[in-house]
Amino acid sequence: MIDFNIILLYMVLVCPLGVFCHGMKNYGPHGETDHVHTKETPCDVCPRYGRCVPKVQCPAHVRPASYNPSCHLDGDHIGVCCFTGSGHAAESERTSRASVSINVDDVKISHNRSRHKLKEWLARSEKLLERSSDTVVNTSAPSFGHHLSMVTYDKRADSLGRGALMNLFAAQELRARDALSEEQLSLGFAEHTDGPFCPPTPSCPTPPSQFRSLGGECNNPSIPSWGAVNTGFERLLPPAYNDGVWEMRRSTIGITLPSGRAVSIALVLEGSHPSPTHNLMFMQFGQFVAHDISAGVVFGIGNGSAISCCVGDGEGFLPLELQHWACAPIATDPQDPFFGHFRHTCLNFVRAQLAPASDCSVGYAKQMNGATHYPDLSHLYGSSPEKFGSLRGPGGLLNTFNDYGRELPPLTVREECLTAKDGAACFESGDNHGNQLISLTVLHTIWTREHNRIARVLTKLNPGWNEELVFLETRRIVQAEYQHIIFNEWLPLLLGPEIVQMFKLAPSAGYSSTYDPLVNPSLTAEFAAAAMRFGHSIVDGKIQIQSPHSHDVYETISIPEVMFQPSRMRLRRFLDQLLNGLSWQPMQNVDPFLTEGLTSYLFRGGNPYGIDLAAINIQRGRDYGLRSYNDYRRLCGLPPFVDFSQFPPRAAQRLASVYNSPKDIDLWVGGLLEEPVDGGILGPTFAHIIADQFSRLKIGDRYFYEYGSDVNPGAFTSSQLAEIKKVTLSRIICDNRDGIELMAQPPDALLRADLPGNAPVPCESTLIPAMNLIKFKEQ
Structure with missing residues (x-):
């Protein structure tokens, strides 16, 4: 009963x-x-x-x-x-579950074999370098531009990457010996299984510094490696590696997934669908944020040279005996509608560098983030002592190139740009990627100027401060301005009010009390390798230069012409002109349409062809072990697609032409097919993944600008925080323009200037409020 x-x-x-x-x-x-x-x-x-x-x-x-x-x-x-x-x-x-217990002999064998295998791989890599004409990418090839966008000059990354490989090999060996099951690996039940390599533990100051560390370490005293540079991306779901460790995903029926290029041709189409509300500045600021918190790093050969996996620049696959172990080239059909004209059947692709777990454990592969995971302007200030030292100038300022009275980012001595003629400019940045697109270089410029503007004011307000204190206090303020713009302006327009409310992302009236030391702020692989790459869809293939008075377009610049070619920045009127243009020109909608500048001509330099960014994105998701699109729909509480007929007819037909089953659809592809959430521009799957990430970056960051002294060792006073919360991106633009052609600015810098209520107003207008730095005068 x-x-x-x-x-x-x-x-x-x-x-x-x-x-x-x-x-x-x-x-x-x-x-x-x-x-x-x-x-x-x-x-x-x-x-x-x-x-x-x-x-x-x-x-x-x-x-x-x-x-x-x-x-x-x-x-x-x-x-x-x-x-x-x-x-x-x-x-x-x-x-x-019982704790994982592995036979001591199995551990010893796995360690020994791991060290031996790494030695073999490195020897093979050195041997391949002897055939550098075949195995190293030509610096004039589009693939070299792609390499430049993912290379790191941080020497620590190489040794950490080798250690990650050793631990990975140990996991593979234990898995092969049935000492670890695939489920134990996927669910993180191997956390107490020591690997042969242990990364050094960060040394944290006591008491904690009031300023963020350069490399992101020591944010959380209990786990000081969380969010640090050269650490691994975390996971929303266990990876879909075919072997549970690192082998790239296959179809649910065990066959190879369709080529990323085949998927790109079928589903990522050329087309123009301008946003009715958001401008191109929204796109460009998004890329600026993405570069700050996420920097995938690829394996290199020898001293970091670009690995080639294709014959020539794509005429075919290199023979396996000449392919580097990090090669995963993308097949193209001989009849490819674009690359077929050049007889290309191979798109170069190199797998991402790996990072070891901070607790030395073995497990599945985690890709390395070459940036700090926090929104801390590491691409402005650098994330290593060497880079930091090269960017700092006297008097608490950032170094600049004085171009006849105009401050531009400092020139670099590295061959980082595609034009090296006399007078051509190539600029230094904290992440070495500031030259990738000229509109990105513009944002690096205005934020560099913002640092120097504030530093000069603080020096006058606080004559007793030395230049070290001026620099660090300025950096702290500029980082806070930047975080406030992300959470107050950019995220609401990206996600819509409902998602912002659901994830509690809106700034507080005063101090925030949401900090949780148990939350890992590190970026997820799903965010970095798929969801945040929505931004490639909103790029317009051309940048418009408009008249400051009539707003007629008098010049149109093709994006491939200004990738790693930023010399136009030396034209006196160009910075103002481009800032004006970014305000007025609409971005593209989030959808499965990309400009051919990204799918055919990316990084083309002087070549008649480039690379396909869509194919690269698809392959990168598989490299990271991302699960299928349906798995992330389930995670977000959405019903999975069990049949292609559930998609709109045109999408269903195209999906069925390349994928064997809806269960095989790549996350990046599926996310772009969704209708946007209310008030936002993303579909629900991407919106939830991105909202989750920025929630982590708020809740798990002790130095987040809204936290008081009970959490943040470098907390602002309530009056200082109130001043920071006045700042908008429009104010940053107004305060750091050249003032030659830009005299007015729309109050909302991320919305089209032709929208009702967002017409440009003079930079001196109270509609663009300014921060009163007198609140930062030491009492």
């Missing part, structure tokens, strides 16, 4: 406020429902101290064994009760 008193007691304990918990559907690997609880009312309070979070922030909820009742996030949104944080295992799996 059923004891209803026991049932009633259980319900009261589980839902203390009398609101019964509603279990959620858990989808199995093929989209079927594993179990469904029939109660309809979500919890107001989660049982057993669970936290109510958006579904994307509780990966365990998609596990068949999980129990994650639904709950009220706020008055409008439903989340899930999470008991496992960002861990991948369900609660029952975590509590019932």
Whole structure:
């Protein structure tokens, strides 16, 4: 007989406020429902101290064994009760598992074989260098431009990458010996399995510094490597490596996935769909943010030269005996509608550098982030002592190139640009990527000027400060301005008000109290290799230079003509002209349409062809082990697509022409096919992945600009914080323009200047408020 008193007691304990918990559907690997609880009312309070979070922030909820009742996030949104944080295992799996215990002999064998294998690989790499005419990319080839966009000059990255390979080899060996199962690897149950390489632990000052470290280390005293440069991207879901460790994903039926170029031709079309609201500055600021927090690093050969995987620049695949072990070239059809004209059947592609786990453990491959994971302007200031030293100038300023009275970023001595004629400019930046696109160089310029503008004011306000203090205080203020613009202006226009509310991303009225030392702020692979790459869809293939008075277009610049060719910055009127143009010119909508400047002519230099960025994105997602698009829909609480007919007819036909099943669709491709969320420009899958990331970057960053002295060692006073929250991107532009042609600016710098209510106003207008730096005078 059923004891209803026991049932009633259980319900009261589980839902203390009398609101019964509603279990959620858990989808199995093929989209079927594993179990469904029939109660309809979500919890107001989660049982057993669970936290109510958006579904994307509780990966365990998609596990068949999980129990994650639904709950009220706020008055409008439903989340899930999470008991496992960002861990991948369900609660029952975590509590019932025994700790991984591996035979000592297996560990010794794996370590020895790992060291031997690394030695073999490095010797093979050196041997290939003897055939450099075949194995190294020609500096005039488009693939060299791609290499420049992903190269790092940080010497620490190479040694860490080799250590990561050793630990990876150890994982492969233990997996082959059945000492570790694929599930143990994927769910992180091998965290106590030491690898043969252990990265050095950051040395943190006591008491903690009031200023952010250069490399992002020591933000969290308990785990000082979180968010640091040269550490690995984390995961929303376990990777889909074919061997569970590093081998690239295959189709669900075991065959090779379609070529990234084939998918690009079928699904990523040429077309122009201008945004009715957002301007090209929105796109450019987004790329500026992306470069600051995410910098994938590729393997190099010898002293870091670009690896070639193709004969010539694409005439065919190099023979396997000449291919570097990091090669994963993309096949192109001999009848390719573009590359076929040049008899290219191979697109060069080099796999990403790996990073070791901070706890020395073995596990699946994690790709290295060559930037700090935090929005801290590391691409302006550098993230290594060497780079930092080269960028600093006297008096607390950043170094600049004085071009007849105009401050531009300093010139670089490296061959980083495609034009090397006398008088051609090639600029230095904190990440070596500031020359990639000339509109990006413009943003590097105005933020460099912003640092120097504030430093000069602080020097006058505080004559007792030495130049070290001036520099660090200025950097702290500029970083805060930048973070405020991201969260106050850019994210709301990207995600829409509902997603911003759901993930609590809006700035607070005063100090924020959301810091959680248990949240890892590090970027996820899904964010870096797929969701944040939505930005490639919103690029316009041409930059328009407009008249400052009539706004008629009097010059149009093709984007491939100004990639790694920033010499136009030396034209006196150009910076103002381009800033004006970015305000008026619409960006493209987020959709599966890319300009041919990115799919045919990217990094072309003087060649009649370039590379295909869409194909590269697809292959990069597979390199990172990203799961299929459907898996991330489930993670976000969306139903998976079980048949191509569920897509719009044109998309369904094109998808079916390349993919064997909807279960094979790449995340980047699927995300671009979605309709945007209300008030935003992204579909729900990308919106949730990006919102989750910026939530981590807020909640897990002790130095976030809104935190008070109870959290942040370098907290602003309440009056200083109030001044920082006045700052807008329009103010940054107005304060750092040349003032030759730009006299007015739309109040919202990220929306089209022809929108009602956003007409340009004089830079002196109160509609573009200014920060009062007197609040930063030392009392």
